[in-house]
Amino acid sequence: MAAFEELVRxxxxxxxxYLYRMCRNSSDAEETAQAAMVRAWEKLATFRGASxxxxxxxRIGTNLCLNLRMRRKPTEELCxxxxxxxxxxxxxxxxxxxxxxxxxxALECLPDDQRAxxxxxxxxxxSYKEIAETLGKTVRAVDSLLFRAKANVRKALAEDRAxxxx
Amino acid sequence: MSNxxxxxxxxxxxxxxxxxxxxxxRVREIVSTHLASxxxxxxxxxxxxxxxxxxxxxxxxxxxxxxVTRVMAEIRERRRTAPQGFARLLRxxxxxxxxxxxxxxxxxxxSGLAQTFTPVAENSTEAAVGYVESSTIxxxxxxxxxx
Numbered sequence: 001m002a003a004f005e006e007l008v009r010x011x012x013x014x015x016x017x018y019l020y021r022m023c024r025n026s027s028d029a030e031e032t033a034q035a036a037m038v039r040a041w042e043k044l045a046t047f048r049g050a051s052x053x054x055x056x057x058x059r060i061g062t063n064l065c066l067n068l069r070m071r072r073k074p075t076e077e078l079c080x081x082x083x084x085x086x087x088x089x090x091x092x093x094x095x096x097x098x099x100x101x102x103x104x105x106a107l108e109c110l111p112d113d114q115r116a117x118x119x120x121x122x123x124x125x126x127s128y129k130e131i132a133e134t135l136g137k138t139v140r141a142v143d144s145l146l147f148r149a150k151a152n153v154r155k156a157l158a159e160d161r162a163x164x165x166x
Numbered sequence: 167m168s169n170x171x172x173x174x175x176x177x178x179x180x181x182x183x184x185x186x187x188x189x190x191x192r193v194r195e196i197v198s199t200h201l202a203s204x205x206x207x208x209x210x211x212x213x214x215x216x217x218x219x220x221x222x223x224x225x226x227x228x229x230x231x232x233x234v235t236r237v238m239a240e241i242r243e244r245r246r247t248a249p250q251g252f253a254r255l256l257r258x259x260x261x262x263x264x265x266x267x268x269x270x271x272x273x274x275x276x277s278g279l280a281q282t283f284t285p286v287a288e289n290s291t292e293a294a295v296g297y298v299e300s301s302t303i304x305x306x307x308x309x310x311x312x313x
Contacts, residue, residue, distance in 0.1 A: 001242075005238055008234050012233050016226070017226040020227065021224075026227055034236055034237050034240065038237060103224050107221065146182055146186070150217060
């Protein structure tokens with residue numbers, strides 16, 4: 001139990017951050033992170049070490065998150081156009097916040113599988129092979145997902161770039 | 167793509183894995199060679215790098231400091247309430263026994279019902295034999311081939 005608790009401590013922030021970007025809110029991310037860790041404990045006997053514990057844990061989390069999203073109707077359509085930010089405000093903090101929100105929205109508008117692949121690459125520093133293990137796909141499929149994900153992010157940011165938001 | 171050169175379309179498709187350092191040595195060399203002589207593809211690579219840089223700036227909240235506590239508490243609770251070892255075996259055996267008894271009861275009831283609906287002919291034959299044995303007239307009838 002003590003060893004598992006140590007594993008939980010090591011992976012909690014990374015798993016929560018990943019699930020936050022997938023679930024789009026803190027409470028779902030925490031609920032899913034907790035469920036994933038408990039499920040990992042219950043299934044520990046089935047972990048054969050073919051992948052790392054991290055990719056195995058994140059895979060459990062991914063499946064739980066996607067199931068949750070399928071069961072729930074989104075309460076907010078995050079991909080609608082946000083109110084135009086005031087790009088004339090000089091303060092750097094505001095501009096940084098706007099930039100961050102703009103990029104976050106571009107990420108959240110991606111289909112689930114593209115977003116998962118891109119989040120695992122950019123924020124979890126996973127290799128294509130590790131991403132493939134986490135998502136249950138081939139490396140080739142991951143390469144394709146990432147190509148489309150980056151193209152879609154570029155497209156989503158193009159208008160904001162033109163307005164000088166980012 | 168030839169063995170040592172590629173066009174811009176091919177190069178652009180390979181720029182994301184090139185940036186992610188996922189290309190094999192030989193292919194990576196070919197892409198690098200193309201980039202060295204193609205300003206447009208170099209600009210595309212820089213644009214990709216900029217996008218990734220923007221993504222990296224998107225922060226997430228800190229995880230709750232109580233998450234570990236909640237996880238371990240839930241695990242301990244599940245261990246406490248789940249049937250363990252011999253108790254689990256007893257539960258399985260009890261369930262199997264209940265199924266067997268249910269099937270047995272069904273078979274028993276089925277046999278009882280079969281007896282209720284005994285074919286009429288058998289009873290009629292026995293009744294007729296009993297009548298003949300006990301009836302003098304019946305014996306004479308049989309000898310004469312009567313009904």
